[in-house]
Amino acid sequence: MATEFIPHTPEDIAEMLAAIGAGSIEELFSDIPAEVRERYKPLGLEPKSELEVSRELRRLAAENLDPTGFISFLGGGIYDHFIPAVVEQILSRSEFYTAYTPYQAEISQGTLTWMFEFQTLVCELTGMEVANSSMYDGATALAEALFMASRVTGKRRFLLAEGVNPSYRQVLRTYAWAADLQLLELPYDGLGQLDREALKEQLTRELEVGGLLIQSPNFFGIVEDLEGLKELLGEAFLIVSTNPISLGLLRPPGEFGADIVVGEGQALGNPPNFGGPLLGLFATRQRYLRQMPGRVSGQTVDAEGKTGYVMALQTREQHIRRERATSNICTNEALCALAATVWLAALGKEGLRELAELNLQKAHYLAERIAGIKGYRLKFTGPFFNEFVVQLPQGRRPSELLAALREAKILGGLDLSLYGLKDSILVAVTEKRTKEELDLFVEEVARHLEEATR
Amino acid sequence: MATEFIPHTPEDIAEMLAAIGAGSIEELFSDIPAEVRERYKPLGLEPKSELEVSRELRRLAAENLDPTGFISFLGGGIYDHFIPAVVEQILSRSEFYTAYTPYQAEISQGTLTWMFEFQTLVCELTGMEVANSSMYDGATALAEALFMASRVTGKRRFLLAEGVNPSYRQVLRTYAWAADLQLLELPYDGLGQLDREALKEQLTRELEVGGLLIQSPNFFGIVEDLEGLKELLGEAFLIVSTNPISLGLLRPPGEFGADIVVGEGQALGNPPNFGGPLLGLFATRQRYLRQMPGRVSGQTVDAEGKTGYVMALQTREQHIRRERATSNICTNEALCALAATVWLAALGKEGLRELAELNLQKAHYLAERIAGIKGYRLKFTGPFFNEFVVQLPQGRRPSELLAALREAKILGGLDLSLYGLKDSILVAVTEKRTKEELDLFVEEVARHLEEATR
């Protein structure tokens, strides 16, 4: 039966069955045990037309927040950044989004070229030498870094800064458990940065440490002081998870001697997507290239000497090396990486810097103004990029403040009491927020304080 | 200065000026009289970024009705029909939308092929022999038909059915005035159809009549009885303006001997666009081909005998024939015609019929139910397609009813008192309206009646 997605007419079906020598389509399924087929229970779904399904999904959509109606200060790993329209124009080219992994290089030069560009961009941002073309997300990229570090160093014990995004830490713990690796969490100090004394203590004590996993800017928005870490670590790996937008301004982890740099690339031209698809970034040193997980595009020449690109170093991958592959990843987040490529190219050298600075300046403006409200203060004193932790006045509940802000069409940030910081919220500010919106935020916070104290 | 849309760097500019031998860009404008240049007054607009302008236009958009929040029964020439997503996917191919008129056929086969398809589709719908590839809209298509009929018949007097869309009639009057043609309006009868006696009378009296302009379904939704009209008109032209969707069910004007068939093609895959761009359809008889206005694509072969398409019969057009052209049209509504082509191809033979029938059935269901409310009646007794005129109970004002419906998120139709029918509204029903929505409409009308009589 021809549905709109199946071009087979009854006549086509009859002809094909005849060529096969089968009497019916049914017959083609006789290799499935009869009892299995008989046990099949339909879903009870009538087919529906595009119009009906669109209506149904639009109705579901309408049951949610319409983000265009709210001013968002939500961050915590996913950010509301400006995406120029060119990104969507390119992403909607069906040659990009309906192709698959570029196994056949000669008819995949579009994909392989942007992958090559993407790898270059990630290297530029992070200050590293080689990068792959994507991992699932920031969390799994960090987990893959952990695995890789363990492979290279042969060590099974790793240090994990508590400033790393809690949800990444949870993923790390799951992966570490799978691979029998040990993770030791290191606390942060009053600046919100890794407590360096604790690190030193562990390093002197733990001879068998394979590396340190740290995030900068960290979950609290604080820029970690990466200086000297690699020197402390020695042979052990310095693994840094980063926000790529911050690297428009911040010194890249590569310049601090990082061995692996990972990060969540959503901010680069991808919408929040309710948390997925995201974009795991992964970069490392040339010398570890053959231990790197994930796909890479490499430059070569064709039979006539013309430059072209192919998937390189496939011998690291599962489809060649199977259980000895550097990762089990196959399908990755290619289209999100394309978005990041176009986004970075659209902004360009100047643009990314400008954008990063808008984030920085706006976040600081807001932070200062909030800290100016009686009883409110910044939880940490370290330098921050576009996100900061606000500690509420004694006795104030974050959930109440956030609910009040929501009334004013403001998504005021994350309630950190869900993450163990009882009296605090995490506020993110991007280039999209206007001064007007920041002032409104401050006003509403002040008003809530007043109302609550009245 | 390089804006994002101008790739010239200061260095590029200097090099180009040097090649020209000019000292500055300014100098290139010295041929404009100095006093003119000096009188120039800037707009007072600072450049704005994409983000800012998007924000501004979204704010403007938000000042309007959000059509997704309303149930619409608005018609009167523009309809809220289902547009499958494939249409937008194809229209957003930049090869289609950033090209222009296919002057260079060899690199415009995409456009020329769909134009050829479109012409075929219009012929199929209307039952005519040749069609062009678009006019500005339904109103100007009708005006062009008037001009063409006058050219062919050599006559200057034309009859115009009052059932023709009032705004088309206004356009016709303007164009007729320009060309010194006379229009004589013929009334409609109690069925809402052209008063055939009035027509006969005019035809016996007016020997110099060049043709009759009639619309079916007409402005009131009434299907005109086209049978026998051509016989009455003889040599004079029968010019029919039609709603192409109705032709999924209705006998096409071509089968009634029409000489020219025109129509508004918006309903075929184009959104309402606040009234533009629209899509003028134009079809006629083979024998009048060389008098037809507008662009056409014709089949031919290339130097190797392969089938291809070119712009045909350009000698009719302004760029060749200048003041003796069959029309002054140059830029037309190509992209809207592409939308119509894809839309019709997506629905296909069965689909268009189904869709037309959904319109018909739903409109009749609603009409009957409204006519069942005390005091409400259908103004006309003639057969109708997807639109009908409701006469309100004595003393009820359409504007009040419509305002009440608007409160219930219903756009109840057009207030015909603006068009001279004091106590009536024009209600359109498309396939997008569900039974639930129709029942809600009836309920709200009944409630309004109750409240008003209380």
Place this chain on the structure above:
Amino acid sequence: MTIFELSKPGRRGVSLPGLDLPRRDLETLIPQKLLRHEPPRLPEVSQPDLVRHYTKLSKMNYSVDDGLYPLGSCTMKYNPKVNEALARLPQFAGAHPLQGEELSQGLLRLMFELGELLKGLAGLPAITLQPAAGAHGELLGMLLIRKHFEERGELARRTKILLPDSAHGTNPASAHTAGFQVIETPSDERGMVDLAGLRKNMTDEVAGIMLTVPNTLGIFEEEILEIAEIVHRAGGLCYFDGANLNSIVGRARPGDMGMDIVHFNLHKTFSTPHGGGGPGSGPVAVTEELEPYLPVPVVAKRDERYYLDYDRPKSIGKVHSFFGNFTVMVRAYAYILMLGDEGLRAVSGSAVLAANYLKERLKKTYKLPYDRPCKHEFVLSGKGLGEGVRTLDIAKRLIDYGFHPPTIYFPLIVEEALMIEPTETVSKEELDRFIAAMEEIAREARERSELLKEAPHHAPVRRLDEVRAARQPILRAGLD
């Protein structure tokens, strides 16, 4: 291959909802004699085949997003992508024109504000956005002139419109459509309107003149003020065809040149995409004197409320079903806002710079009949390049080099014309590649002219037989 060739009974591209209410017999709703016996033979194709077909067709087109498209007089500039997104906002694209003013304030405001900006760029005090394209604007302009003289009782006498011999085809066609007789007035050897000739032609039977400025040679009418004076003194009106406004936008205003009526091509100067032939938009700005004749409705503002003014007794009526091509206006409005004054000035500056650069470099290889500084475009002649080589051959050969050819055989006053308009949105690197290709082609014309005559060699089809298409027109697919 057309979509009809993919058709097979039983396929379909999209399904529809079933009827959710009791079905009535068709014949009880519509008399049998008015019902269709045979459904129209629309193609029956599956959605995958449909998408593949139109995707394939799209790849047979050359477009602005593919590269240089130097089609003279057409201003094939880059179309900013954000405008596509904005024009598709549901409140814009989904708005019904008769939804009422109260629900359309943002839409009306946008039209009003765009009108204000365009008035500012025209240097004229009134505007209508109704025309759907440039030629439509021209026709409207001619109707305004007609009305003007009708009101003064001079219509019977003022039956002529003057046009330079370099005029675009739509000008005579529009003047004729509005009931005027077209009189050509000559150009001088510089390519500008010959003032002596104009004086002679500008009698009291002439209603006005239509000027394209810069003209279709890309040359600015340096004596435009004198022209306006000659015409005005003889009681005529001046129409400014603004198709070429990209060359002076942000720097000079037609109103300051003595022009009475100006049309804009939003799809040229203001970067709205050409859509494969349309839609466009052709707003018309006029003097105060002509303002009462503008078509209804005019978008107006009173007490911060926007409304559609239909109460205009002297209006010529209407030239469009509704208010013009609204979503094209949205794009143009966003474009102007993004550029601002500085950007607009940069547009004309770079457009003129690029054209002069190409002209200076190419005139070494090709004939340049009017060797003067140009504005946004210039016209070469393809004559004398090589044995039997025509401009058409040059154009087709350019295709092999990956470029869209220029406009050819127009304007008519240049033999074998090649009318080249690079626009400001093309890099110098691309201009240099075009120059190299043109030079290479000139060499080929001398040495291997068959390469040109048989071009294109690298296109979806080889050279197409236009004569055959004219002789035996096949204008629809055979479906039997």
Place this chain on the structure above:
Amino acid sequence: MTIFELSKPGRRGVSLPGLDLPRRDLETLIPQKLLRHEPPRLPEVSQPDLVRHYTKLSKMNYSVDDGLYPLGSCTMKYNPKVNEALARLPQFAGAHPLQGEELSQGLLRLMFELGELLKGLAGLPAITLQPAAGAHGELLGMLLIRKHFEERGELARRTKILLPDSAHGTNPASAHTAGFQVIETPSDERGMVDLAGLRKNMTDEVAGIMLTVPNTLGIFEEEILEIAEIVHRAGGLCYFDGANLNSIVGRARPGDMGMDIVHFNLHKTFSTPHGGGGPGSGPVAVTEELEPYLPVPVVAKRDERYYLDYDRPKSIGKVHSFFGNFTVMVRAYAYILMLGDEGLRAVSGSAVLAANYLKERLKKTYKLPYDRPCKHEFVLSGKGLGEGVRTLDIAKRLIDYGFHPPTIYFPLIVEEALMIEPTETVSKEELDRFIAAMEEIAREARERSELLKEAPHHAPVRRLDEVRAARQPILRAGLD
């Protein structure tokens, strides 16, 4: 050509708003030593050049919208366009994962409902949507097995996972990542798991088996119930790799085959686009027994309210930053709703029909090592076609005929494998064209084998040197 080659200082693709508040010196905000000295060398390109570059790149790709893409094991079916529009609704794409349950009811409901449908298709009572792809689902499945045996105190002993020798590369890699040792179990001459071999391998050190059904030869494991019994009886669990579910969807359920864990590839069976390599989505359905171990959060429903259940003490934790690839789920959900039961059945019916049709026609020309009825795909061998001709050559030559080649050199148990999966979304006409091309290529292999060895001839590039790329890897553009 890369984007970097279009770069020139001063160009930019998009402008940004200025700072609308007082600027602070950078050094007062961030210590100097943590600030970047040199900005990253991103390209500087104008928007027109940017768009033209990526448009050009796109045209160097072959994609599903271009035609048949019979890449075995990848189910390259047509991606309905409406799903793209729905996934981009601002309430979906613009939703922040931490915006809170009260503002996300529709999103959670969609995930919940999709989960219910997938459970129905798996024939299993519990599900997580968290994995971002098939391999991610496999890894999760292996972790669930790990947890299962950890809870029972058997982990120290149960260290092995059995895999048929035909398994996809992700299977051993995933098992290994989860800390298991991989043991291959042989196939019999029919291409199915050899039961005797399995019995031998299925010791009490084995935690479970990973089966792809139908297997990578496209052959259904007819003795799947026996396999499940053997494994279960020895205390192991059965993992069902659902990458090939397109062949049986709507007709048979892994749960009814005795499977304990199943992963879906939404980007295969449920038509979400492959994106040039991703994103995908790999939901995992499990038995009641394994349900407590599913990762947090699980989307749950209580009193008509949807919520994220984190309170799962036995959970293995988390494998993704948030809830998985949500907008991929939106597409899959819309797809299933459109098809309904009837459509799903038609999908597997037509997918299997098309594969068997191709198989029967092609086996006349090509070796078919396992000549049996297949499901959605089948595997030919390119051996013995002609003097030195390899499968790689056949694949490259197919490009010249306008087709994407099949998967090659996989599965490993077939020499010179060509793994062909047409899917149900290709017309018989296209299948016939493919057959004709394959036959023609077989003839060429005998008569003009250099045509194959030098293929492709009609592609954006000629055959690329993969060896060179491996020997001297150049993985980033030189920017100096």
